[in-house]
Amino acid sequence: MNPIKTEDIARRLARDIPDGAYVNLGIGLPTMVANYVSPDEEVIYHSENGILGVGPAPERGQENPELINASKQFVTLLPGGAFFDNAQSFGMMRGGHIDIAVLGAYQVSAKGDLANWATNDEKYPPAVGGAMDLAVGAKQLFVLMRHTTAKNEPKILEECTYPLTGAGVVTRIYTDLAVLHVTPEGLRVHELHPGNSFEEVQALTGARLLPPI
């Protein structure tokens, strides 16, 4: 077993973002992906509150308190960027205009079901934000997560046990052990990170995997 670091998962995922893509990075770990996209590529980042062309964090002292991303962090706008209202922003998602969304997950099923907004703990107040709209609307949905929970329980399952964000919406899963593709035949290991065998990854997965082609 040889899990890679979280920033290396982000680095691996960034390689699969093509030049010219319109991309929405979910809150938390997915925001790291922007650090690894080649500066030679023009990738346009969408932020759900109403921005296209999100740029890097501002210099200290240069923050505009109104200019924040979905994670509520101060950002900048790149030349060519635009602001719009939230209804138009979510029209971009549902209308299929966002090429790739990158989200974290509690659980993903072999069919590409995503659970990332709530656990089964009823006393904990729920919050959903834009996750469900992104899940149904983005042309491709990449999940970036560790392969198992902190207790080594599988997060990739035949069926999710947590409430669903969307059914059959995930197209790829990038973990610290492997890259997996959701295909009509089933969940296929596309690539194993060095030092991990198919059998080892299968043992830490709660769904049957197809070997790399």
Place this chain on the structure above:
Amino acid sequence: MINKIVASMEQAVSDIKDGDVVMIGGFGSSGIPFHLIEALRLHKAKDLVVISNNAGVGEEGIASLLRDRLVRKIVCSYPRSYGSIWFERLFEENAIELELLPQGTFSERIRAGGAGIGGFFTPTGYGTKLAEGKETRIIDGKGYVFEKPLSADVALLKAERGDRWGNLVYNTAGRNFNPIMATAAKLTIAEVSAVVEIGELDPECIVTPGIFVHRVVVRKGGPV
């Protein structure tokens, strides 16, 4: 002559009543009409239904309305954030009703409310807990959930500049829900940094045309 400028925050919110449905613009701390919210808190209308994306953090803004127990129900997409202590406390005490909506459903329902649309079918949430009890339909092989429009008695907005006709422009991502909420309330009140002369705002760039806005009030000092 049309003059929608009012002299004070206090005057702007003076006829908000107990039980009113109040839309409040903002996402996180961006685009929140903090001054109007503070005037509303001091005005003490209670049993309010608040429609806003978040439920406030710390002690300011919507959190202060919750702390003073002026809100009966909140309709939002992301009530729980780092520091949303008052929402969490009232939720635990069962002292506030929550209607949770996916964010795009939230904003589209407001847009529908302002545009005279009687509802719409959205794919968002289909097959999830948030669609339970709602009408669904399969359209061209894809599942959709029926959502009704949202409208309000009052909308409180934050804009950057406005004129006496109520035309508004915003500051960057502070725009967020403000322009759609402007359309969906019987009484729309905007706090602005500055009032400009009629004709000064570039007509190609006016985001909210004045027809939607009833009162404009300038904020002075205090938090942005």
